[in-house]
Amino acid sequence: xxDNIDDTPNDGTVNDGDQNTDVRELxxxxxxxxxxxxxxxxxxxxxxxxxxxxxxPDSSPHxxxxxxxxxxxxxxxxxxxxxxxxxxxxxxIREGLQALQRAFREASSHPDEPGKGPxxxxxxxxx
Numbered sequence: 001x002x003d004n005i006d007d008t009p010n011d012g013t014v015n016d017g018d019q020n021t022d023v024r025e026l027x028x029x030x031x032x033x034x035x036x037x038x039x040x041x042x043x044x045x046x047x048x049x050x051x052x053x054x055x056x057p058d059s060s061p062h063x064x065x066x067x068x069x070x071x072x073x074x075x076x077x078x079x080x081x082x083x084x085x086x087x088x089x090x091x092x093i094r095e096g097l098q099a100l101q102r103a104f105r106e107a108s109s110h111p112d113e114p115g116k117g118p119x120x121x122x123x124x125x126x127x
Contacts, residue, residue, distance in 0.1 A: 031085060032085055032086060035078065035082045036086065039075060039079060039093050039096075042072075043075060043100065045071045046068050046071040046104075047100065048062050049063065049064050049067045049071060050068045050100065050103050050107055051063035058107075063107075065104070065107060065108060068104055068107075068118070069104065069118040072097070072101060072104060072119045073119045073122075076101075076118070076120070076121075076123050077119070079093055079122075080123060101119060101120065101126040102126060104118055114126070114127055
């Protein structure tokens with residue numbers, strides 16, 4: 001996919017909206033970058049849903065633990081399925097996932113048992 005939001009390429013000419021241009025550009029992006037970008041997007045979404053972007057997460061208008069659980073579980077599935085392809089990115093992404101799982105546990109009024117939290121069926125228990 002291109003970084004241009006509109007149909008104007010970097011050279012200033014107007015693109016006719018040809019979808020093949022975007023597909024070819026996406027095909028040039030290495031898989032590790034696609035996976036890493038998806039993981040970062042899921043991490044950012046989970047952090048927002050946990051209210052971590054606000055000074056007081058408990059009163060954040062964006063806090064939604066049900067949505068956070070879904071996003072964290074999706075992130076855990078992605079990380080588990082692609083860990084062998086992430087190379088040096090694997091460690092930081094895995095640490096970010098575990099931090100979000102712990103933050104979820106802390107935010108819950110009735111925390112899940114170890115191994116039952118979001119994504120823990122893929123990652124194992126997080127304490």
